[in-house]
Amino acid sequence: MAIGAMIHTFTVQLADVDRGVYEELVLRVARHPSETDAYMVTRVLAYLLEYEEGVSFSEGISQTDEPAVLVRDLTGALTAWIEVGAPDAARLHYGSKLAGRVEIYTHRDPVKVLAPLAGKRIHRAESIVLHSFDPGFIDTAVSALERRNTMTLSVTERQLYLELNGASSSSAVHDHPIA
Structure with a gap:
C-alpha cells in the first residue's frame, strides 16, 4: 500500500x-513521502519570500510540469515559476519560457546546484537567480518542525529572522546568478 502525503x-x-x-497566514502543506523535511521547509520559505x-x-512532485511554487495573475496566466532544491537546466529553460520570472530557492550547497547548470541552454538564464541560506539555517528549522507549526518570519535587508515553534534562527538570503 502506498503511503500518502x-x-x-x-x-x-x-x-x-x-x-x-x-500578513497572517495559515498554510496547509502536504509533504510527499519522497520529499525531505529540508525540502519542505525551503518550499514554505520560498512561498513566504x-x-x-x-x-x-x-500539486507537488506528482505534477512534473509545474514548479514547487507558482504565481498566477488574475487571468490565470503564469507570472512566476519558483523552483526549490536543484532543478535541472531543461526544467529552468521550460519554466523561463512559460513565466515572466524564474527564481530558485535551495537548501543545498549553492556551488553544487550551480555546477550542472554551467554552459547549459537556459532561456533568459541571465535573469534567473538562485537563493540560498546560511549553513545550518534550514537544519535548525527542520529540528523544530512539527505537524502543527507556529512561525514568525521577519525579513529586513535580505536578512531572515525565523521563529518556528519557539526555536529562533537567522540567515541572510544569498543571491547567486546562474549565468
Whole structure:
C-alpha cells in the first residue's frame, strides 16, 4: 500500500519589510513521502519570500510540469515559476519560457546546484537567480518542525529572522546568478 502525503499546518506571521508585505497566514502543506523535511521547509520559505496575490503551491512532485511554487495573475496566466532544491537546466529553460520570472530557492550547497547548470541552454538564464541560506539555517528549522507549526518570519535587508515553534534562527538570503 502506498503511503500518502503528510499534512503540516503552519500558522505564520509574515513581516517582509523589504517588500512591504505584512500578513497572517495559515498554510496547509502536504509533504510527499519522497520529499525531505529540508525540502519542505525551503518550499514554505520560498512561498513566504515570494508571497503576493496569486501565489500558490503546485500539486507537488506528482505534477512534473509545474514548479514547487507558482504565481498566477488574475487571468490565470503564469507570472512566476519558483523552483526549490536543484532543478535541472531543461526544467529552468521550460519554466523561463512559460513565466515572466524564474527564481530558485535551495537548501543545498549553492556551488553544487550551480555546477550542472554551467554552459547549459537556459532561456533568459541571465535573469534567473538562485537563493540560498546560511549553513545550518534550514537544519535548525527542520529540528523544530512539527505537524502543527507556529512561525514568525521577519525579513529586513535580505536578512531572515525565523521563529518556528519557539526555536529562533537567522540567515541572510544569498543571491547567486546562474549565468
